Amino acid sequence: MTRVGIVGNGLAGVIAAKTLREAGFDGEIEIFAREKYPYYPRPNLIEHLAGRLPAERLFAFPESWYVERRIRVRLATPSRRILSEPLAVELSSGQRVEFDRLLLADGASCFIPPMAGADKKGVFSLRTWDDALSILEDLQDHRRVAVLGGGLLGLEIARALAARGASVRVVEFFDRLLPRQLDPQGAAVLRTQIEKSGIAVRLGIATEEIFGSDRVAGLKFKDGSAMDADMAIVAAGVRPNLDLAKDAGLAVERGVVVDDRLRTNRPGIFAAGDNTQHQGRLYGIIPAAFEQARAAAFNILDRDKAYRGTLPSNTLKVAGLSLTSVGEAVPEGGGVEEIRKEDPERGLYKKIVLKEGRLVGAIWMGTREGAPQVSKAVSQKADVSRWKKEILEDGFDFARLG
């Protein structure tokens, strides 16, 4: 095996290439990148939007990084097709480049829900650096921003643009913020804090139309109400990029279906990252893309490495609040015990979720103290029945959790 091709120069593609070299692979590695920039971590886009990270510090590595590792990266060179016999990447020029193994790491794109006016000037989404540059350019003359989506990304964008002095309003379809990470009580505490920071929030409201002549003038909602805005940013989740996989005849459901070795149904083709569905699950988060890419690299080299899934865990800061939401933080089935402590004035909300005495989920908001230890205890499904009341108290000695 001498040639590995990687489609996608995001986290999954880059980590796979890095891991191949670290594992001693001496053959050729070639990455095909749609974007014209070398790898940058997407969370840096938020920092850049907020004005806290200058453009030159956006990138994770210096340009020499690829060269030193003998990784050939072909920027602004998207793969048009992947072919399985022989295994090859076809470029838009028609050129075909053959490989012994291929990793499909083409990630995901922003989902724009069907609504009238989504193609107007002043409507954006945020996935790439080019998106961030367009938003910043537009922001110079347009200061009233509506963010459609009160999930992690929507809140991060709202906070970043508010830091630039824009007037920001968040509109969320569900009846609470961060519906995937927070239960109603925690979301209410968060909302209070966000509003205190000057960002307005409207919940339980569906956008029907982005109105305006050729440019956004506001949003119209299904309940008949409306809101003025001269810029709209849609943060309604992402969808895996599946065109290449479908065209190549790979098994595809909501994502590219892989087994525990990150193998697709076609010999020699692996997948990892936001495009990938493992055991019925799509992740869309960095820890999963990272773990999948590492495991895929080892399996590409026939060094058996199983991937068994990633514990969803998110730590972010919104409106100055630190928030960790881990495991079954918002349990769907019954049979769980939930214990809470809240202090809305301080923006404090803590919750643990127990199943037969074992910790299966937690929310830790308003403090970082204990968050790493609690996350670890969730990942180990630790038996915390002895501490279940004390754990939520200030000053608990987390060393007791082992």
Ligand SMILES: Cc1cc2nc3c(=O)[nH]c(=O)nc-3n(C[C@H](O)[C@H](O)[C@H](O)COP(=O)(O)OP(=O)(O)OC[C@H]3O[C@@H](n4cnc5c(N)ncnc54)[C@H](O)[C@@H]3O)c2cc1C
């Ligand atoms: C603003 C922002 C902030 C985020 N913050 C966090 C965070 O704090 N924590 C967290 O866990 N996750 C966060 N995420 C999600 C995280 O960035 C993704 O999980 C991660 O980027 C997935 O990496 P990936 O390589 O699978 O996909 P991507 O990052 O999408 O990379 C895929 C790459 O493939 C390229 N590509 C697509 N099609 C082709 C083609 N045909 N040919 C060649 N190249 C192609 C794309 O251009 C892209 O560069 C954030 C995302 C965004 C947008």
